[in-house]
Structure formats: structure tokens, C-alpha cells
Amino acid sequence: AQSVTQPDIHITVSEGASLELRCNYSYGATPYLFWYVQSPGQGLQLLLKYFSGDTLVQGIKGFEAEFKRSQSSFNLRKPSVHWSDAAEYFCALGYQKVTFGIGTKLQVIP
Amino acid sequence: DTAVSQTPKYLVTQMGNDKSIKCEQNLGHDTMYWYKQDSKKFLKIMFSYNNKELIINETVPNRFSPKSPDKAHLNLHINSLELGDSAVYFCASSPPGAGGTEAFFGQGTRLTVV
Incomplete structure (x- = not known):
């Protein structure tokens, strides 16, 4: 069975600070x-994806993620971080049947 | 040009009613999905159709019946609505491909059962 764990339900960072959201x-x-990112009242938008190849993938809006097989992680x-990055972030896994993590809510303070 | 569109965006209805949510995609994708997002933001797949054929049917009450008249449409009909059906329902589609492909999501339909 496939599963996704996002250990942090809520993260607060200051604008301009670096960000890391965890996914196992x-x-x-x-x-x-x-x-994926979900802004309030909106659908989900894909930030980036990993299928194979380079384990460091670049996405939209300045995001990147690194696949680490040994740690079963994709952080x-x-x-x-910009104030407009405040949203809910979902890590997801799968092909056709995609399993989502519970999401991490990102709050950005000025 | 909305890629995946759902109607209505909001739906408030009484228990016991029957309602439908429509979904259309203009991306030419073969695969469409319905997801349910509960009050805690947890997203769970309900159904998946590929070229109008059902390929994934998760443990969903049979009060929920998807219908795909063509590969660009996947509607969700819900009979005898219950309070617990209140959620945001997302339609999504994905292109064909040998590898995994991402899903493109609609804006969601917020269903409130009172």
C-alpha cells in the first residue's frame, strides 16, 4: 500500500526566510x-513533480524538491519565502491513483 | 480558458436530496477523477475514469454514482445526501502517458448538507 506522510501540519515562517516542507x-x-499548492478557496496547482532522473527538481514559483530514496523523502x-506563498501544500504519490498527504499549512509573517 | 471546470462552485442542500456536480475538461485528457476533501483538508480519491471507463472505485457509498458521457466530462451524482457528505469535491484530469503524469484540478465544489 502506498502512503504519504507530511509531519508538519502547520508551519510559520517570516517573509524572506527559507522554507523546507517535509514529505515522507x-x-x-x-x-x-x-x-501541489492550494490557495484558500482554490483548486490545487502543481508545483513540481519527480518521476526519474535528476533527484533535484525545479518547479514553479521558485520552489524545488529533492528526492532521497534512502530516506524515502521528497522535501x-x-x-x-514571499507573503503570497501562504497556502496549503500537499505532497502526493502515485500513478493514476494518487495518494495525498494531509497537507502542511504555511503561514508567512511580515 | 478554464482547463478543468466544475459547476456549481457552491451547493447547499438538505439531507435526503439528490444532487449532481458537473465536470468538464478541455485539455484532451483521457483520464478524469473525483476527489473528496474533508473539513481537515484531507484529499481522497473517489473515482477514476479512463476514456469513459471506470478504472478506480474506492470505498465510496453507492449513493455516489459517477457518469462519464464522453471523455471530456465526468459528472458526480449523489443520492440521499447525508450530513457527512459535506466537503469540497474536486474534479481532475490527467493526460495519457507511460510514466506518471500530474493531475490538473478544477476549482472545487463546496457541498454543504444541512
Whole structure:
């Protein structure tokens, strides 16, 4: 069975500070991994995805994520957070049947 | 040009009613999904259709019946609505591909059962 764990339900960072959102997964084969962002009242937007190849993937809005097979992790990072990044972030795993983590709510303070 | 559109965006209805949510995608994708997001923001897949055929049917009450008249549409009909059905329902679609592909989501339909 596949599963995704996002250990941090809520994270607060100051604007301009760096950000790392954690994601761990459980899957028996090569995982297909995604990060989505959901702004209040909106649908989900894909930030980035990993299928194979370079383990450091670049996404939109200045986000990147690193796949570490040995740690079963796919953490999302951004070097400098903007106030507009405040949203809910979902890590997801799978192919056709995608399993989502419970999400991490990011709050950005001025 | 909305890629995945759902209607209505908000739906308030009484217990016991029957309601439908419509979803259309203009991306030419073969696969469409319905997801349910509960009050704690947890997203769970309900159904998946590929070229109008049901390929994933999670443990969902049979009061929920998806219908795909063509591969660009996947509607969700819910009979005898219950309070616990209150949630945000997301439609999504994804393109064909040998590898995994991301899903494109609609804006969601917030269903409130009173």
C-alpha cells in the first residue's frame, strides 16, 4: 500500500526566510511524486513533480524538491519565502491513483 | 480558458436530496477523477475514469454514482445526501502517458448538507 506522510501540519515562517516542507512516502517501487499548492478557496496547482532522473527538481514559483530514496523523502524547499506563498501544500504519490498527504499549512509573517 | 471546470462552485442542500456536480475538461485528457476533501483538508480519491471507463472505485457509498458521457466530462451524482457528505469535491484530469503524469484540478465544489 502506498502512503504519504507530511509531519508538519502547520508551519510559520517570516517573509524572506527559507522554507523546507517535509514529505515522507511509502511505496514498493519507483515512486511518482508531486507537490501541489492550494490557495484558500482554490483548486490545487502543481508545483513540481519527480518521476526519474535528476533527484533535484525545479518547479514553479521558485520552489524545488529533492528526492532521497534512502530516506524515502521528497522535501520541498524555497530559499526566500514571499507573503503570497501562504497556502496549503500537499505532497502526493502515485500513478493514476494518487495518494495525498494531509497537507502542511504555511503561514508567512511580515 | 478554464482547463478543468466544475459547476456549481457552491451547493447547499438538505439531507435526503439528490444532487449532481458537473465536470468538464478541455485539455484532451483521457483520464478524469473525483476527489473528496474533508473539513481537515484531507484529499481522497473517489473515482477514476479512463476514456469513459471506470478504472478506480474506492470505498465510496453507492449513493455516489459517477457518469462519464464522453471523455471530456465526468459528472458526480449523489443520492440521499447525508450530513457527512459535506466537503469540497474536486474534479481532475490527467493526460495519457507511460510514466506518471500530474493531475490538473478544477476549482472545487463546496457541498454543504444541512
